[in-house]
Amino acid sequence: MRRRDFLVRSAVLALAPGGLAACSGTEPAPPTGWDAVRASFALQPGEHNLTAWWFSSHPAPVRAAIERHRAGLDADARRYLTRREALEDDVRAAAAAYLETSPDQVALTDSTTMGLGLLYAGISLRRGAELVTSTHDFYATHEALRLRAERDGCTLTKVELYSRPDETSIDEIVSNVQLALGPATRVLALTWVHSSTGVKLPVREIADVVAHANRDRAPADRILFCLDGVHGFGCEAATPDELGVDFLVTGCHKWLFGPRGTGLVWGTPLAWAEVAPTIPTFDQQEYFAWMYDQPTALPPGPLETPGGFHSMEHRWALKEAFEWRQRLGRHAVERRTHELVERLKAGLDGAKHLALATPRDARLSAGMVMTVPYRSDPSDVVERLYDRYRIVASVTPYRDAFVRVGPSIVNDEDEVDLTARALRELA
Numbered sequence: 001m002r003r004r005d006f007l008v009r010s011a012v013l014a015l016a017p018g019g020l021a022a023c024s025g026t027e028p029a030p031p032t033g034w035d036a037v038r039a040s041f042a043l044q045p046g047e048h049n050l051t052a053w054w055f056s057s058h059p060a061p062v063r064a065a066i067e068r069h070r071a072g073l074d075a076d077a078r079r080y081l082t083r084r085e086a087l088e089d090d091v092r093a094a095a096a097a098y099l100e101t102s103p104d105q106v107a108l109t110d111s112t113t114m115g116l117g118l119l120y121a122g123i124s125l126r127r128g129a130e131l132v133t134s135t136h137d138f139y140a141t142h143e144a145l146r147l148r149a150e151r152d153g154c155t156l157t158k159v160e161l162y163s164r165p166d167e168t169s170i171d172e173i174v175s176n177v178q179l180a181l182g183p184a185t186r187v188l189a190l191t192w193v194h195s196s197t198g199v200k201l202p203v204r205e206i207a208d209v210v211a212h213a214n215r216d217r218a219p220a221d222r223i224l225f226c227l228d229g230v231h232g233f234g235c236e237a238a239t240p241d242e243l244g245v246d247f248l249v250t251g252c253h254k255w256l257f258g259p260r261g262t263g264l265v266w267g268t269p270l271a272w273a274e275v276a277p278t279i280p281t282f283d284q285q286e287y288f289a290w291m292y293d294q295p296t297a298l299p300p301g302p303l304e305t306p307g308g309f310h311s312m313e314h315r316w317a318l319k320e321a322f323e324w325r326q327r328l329g330r331h332a333v334e335r336r337t338h339e340l341v342e343r344l345k346a347g348l349d350g351a352k353h354l355a356l357a358t359p360r361d362a363r364l365s366a367g368m369v370m371t372v373p374y375r376s377d378p379s380d381v382v383e384r385l386y387d388r389y390r391i392v393a394s395v396t397p398y399r400d401a402f403v404r405v406g407p408s409i410v411n412d413e414d415e416v417d418l419t420a421r422a423l424r425e426l427a
């Protein structure tokens with residue numbers, strides 16, 4: 001038996017009931033378990049990929065599910081598609097189990113960007129309403145909000161939540177959000193973990209501020225707290241209810257290691273009531289209502305899931321991604337990611353020619369670690385990391401360029417130590 005086959009088999013055993021998933025509390029996952037998890041990915045041998053979450057590498061169960069559906073579609077798409085609705089329901093159910101929510105609250109999309117576009121296009125707004133976001137958010141949030149603001153004559157405000165990411169605090173961020181909310185604010189659009197700086201927002205504390213601001217508002221005037229969750233989702237353990245947001249928008253093809261081209265929007269029932277669909281669903285109930293001119297009342301999840309035929313094999317294999325992750329355990333993955341991140345940050349402590357841009361505090365950071373090299377251009381550092389050490393890193397796609405790495409469940413301690421040494425040397 002080849003090593004990869006052996007490890008993949010071990011992974012199945014480790015992930016069986018009583019295996020890794022049985023770890024509870026602060027008990028660390030057994031190292032053999034994480035080796036098996038690593039072996040489930042088909043990453044380039046000899047490379048140390050600290051950006052495998054960027055556009056996810058598929059673990060074995062996801063690859064197998066994609067292949068199964070692809071073969072079915074290739075053989076006879078017409079007949080295979082008769083199971084379309086049931087397969088999509090299964091995905092929504094698996095997502096809901098992971099999110100600890102109802103499938104009716106989960107709309108399936110192709111990406112975070114699609115979810116943000118649909119949400120900000122469809123949210124009910126009075127003329128003159130204010131949309132508040134931060135200067136640290138990603139292009140997709142900024143542009144989706146700008147397009148909507150221009151269409152409906154709304155005000156778009158971008159606030160700075162911190163001046164120095166490495167020195168920021170929960171207080172600084174929360175008080176800046178509080179100051180930004182006014183009587184006309186309808187949307188608060190923020191990002192769980194900033195891909196610009198690695199700062200993880202204190203989402204629960206911000207949600208409490210929003211709840212306080214909403215206490216006397218009518219439903220049509222409530223501030224809707226919308227979160228681009230993509231760099232926390234699948235890496236941090238918090239559920240949307242624990243976060244306290246109105247909407248969580250995420251791709252499933254980053255830290256969750258789900259099929260490429262998948263994502264979701266979760267909303268509370270109250271918040272979904274404030275959003276109209278933009279792309280018609282292909283749900284049969286809605287389709288027959290159209291055909292026979294009948295009224296229908298589809299729940300928001302299926303109603304807000306864009307119709308049309310997609311890369312269905314990827315969409316349907318999202319079920320296996322959630323199930324695999326459930327077997328690993330949300331909290332075990334969070335602990336593992338934070339252990340590796342903490343190890344990397346400790347390895348960079350006292351570096352002469354390099355500073356952390358990401359906070360050291362685990363309450364304010366997640367899986368991504370941004371660094372500032374003093375002597376070299378970040379792109380050169382990234383190139384040399386690969387040329388000399390086969391370490392795959394990236395440069396932040398923002399005006400302030402940092403070297404960005406993100407240890408994840410595909411990595412181990414040796415790779416993290418090598419990365420710390422290499423960064424110190426090349427910065």
Ligand SMILES: Cc1ncc(COP(=O)(O)O)c(C=O)c1O
Pocket residue numbers: 110111112113114138140191193194195228230231250251252263
């Ligand atoms: C914060 C943030 N949101 C969204 C995206 C885009 O995600 P998706 O590919 O799911 O649209 C990125 C980067 O790819 C990002 O950094």
